[in-house]
Amino acid sequence: MTTQNEKSQNMQIGLVGLGKMGNNMRSRLKRAGIDVVGYDTNPAVSDVATLADLSAALQAPRIVWVMVPAGKITDSVVTELAGVLEKGDLVIDGGNSRFTEDFKHAAQLAETGIDYMDAGVSGGVWGLDNGYGLMVGGTAASVERAMPIFDALRPEGPRAEGFVHVGEVGSGHYAKMVHNGIEYALMQAYAEGYELLDTRSDIIKDVTGTFKAWQRGTVVRSWLLELLVRALEEDPEFDNIEGYVEDSGEGRWTIEEAIANAVPVPTISASIFARFVSRQEDSPAMKAVAALRQQFGGHSVKAVD
The missing domain is CATH 3.40.50.720 (NAD(P)-binding Rossmann-like Domain)
Incomplete structure (x- = not known):
């Protein structure tokens, strides 16, 4: 055999x-x-x-x-x-x-x-x-x-x-398209959580440690969370990254398919629109998304002048 x-x-x-x-x-x-x-x-x-x-x-x-x-x-x-x-x-x-x-x-x-x-x-x-x-x-x-x-x-x-x-x-790329739409939403949720924690420095004294403590035992643990911790350990305030985030297309295609099939995808839709916002003004949350894309995919980021 x-x-x-x-x-x-x-x-x-x-x-x-x-x-x-x-x-x-x-x-x-x-x-x-x-x-x-x-x-x-x-x-x-x-x-x-x-x-x-x-x-x-x-x-x-x-x-x-x-x-x-x-x-x-x-x-x-x-x-x-x-x-x-x-x-x-x-x-x-x-x-x-x-x-x-x-x-x-x-x-x-x-x-x-x-x-x-x-x-x-x-x-x-x-x-x-x-x-x-x-x-x-x-x-x-x-x-x-x-x-x-x-x-x-x-x-x-x-x-x-x-x-x-x-x-x-066609089905393989369709599945990957939906996968990436979900990925957009997950990244955005982590990023928004980061911004809220970072904003309340009067209460939260260790943002990186907070995310790190979620890596075991919590329901929000994931590989993306591990990559966010890695990014925070390298640059805790994301001082070296602009909050500018591109999109590779799959998120848009996912939304277009959802519209064509009358499937509500409010979370995925919000995540792609948030990326559009990132191109207009700097945002701590979008810095986190940019850092995540760099960590898992090696995507380029815009360095702060």
Whole structure:
């Protein structure tokens, strides 16, 4: 009987996009014994010079994971892959594409017999050591084919606690969209609590310690809370961060889907609107959100002049 480790040893994958997450994913896959051929527009980190070279370096039938910014860049990569891959190959979009884009990309690749999957990936810059939460959409056959890759990327422990085959194409990115909408709301709640505690310095003498004491035994404990404590220990008053927070799109898409389906999401809606407020004037709460985004995802922050 073939073990999971033996399956990984026999796997090969092409990885397009070697940025913060992509490069860490390459390292984690290699640790599991998977042969990774990486391509990036930055020649300093790329294994091959072009996507055509990437295709040539992989044995058919190929699996190519795309980990580039959503939108025009993903469109360009998928279009180019459609021209250099062959029937029976599989493309997995692991970026933050909108689920409606998956329908378009799947149809585009299907014209030449190339299979397609979408994978929502959570874990940020910590995924290298902790593993990545994975939500995938596609056929059962494609999932089974790529499972050694998913098992290498997901956290240790029961598969069902770090990986889910959500449904058909588009469902993985849909689940990740909702995941990020929830994430927005959780971050905002912690941030508002921080501002209230920080405001009452006449009563609260240890804001960082208060949050730290919530890490065990309380109902609000979470990994985000741990990251907030880490950020506070590095900069207790967030003196080096402006309260300016961007959004990557999923929060907006979640609200749009909620409106389209008449589902009330007042908390998620409030969190995205709070980010818009952050771009107008500085706010202690938004400094906390900015610090959290930097901690879990390595997102850039605006430094105070």
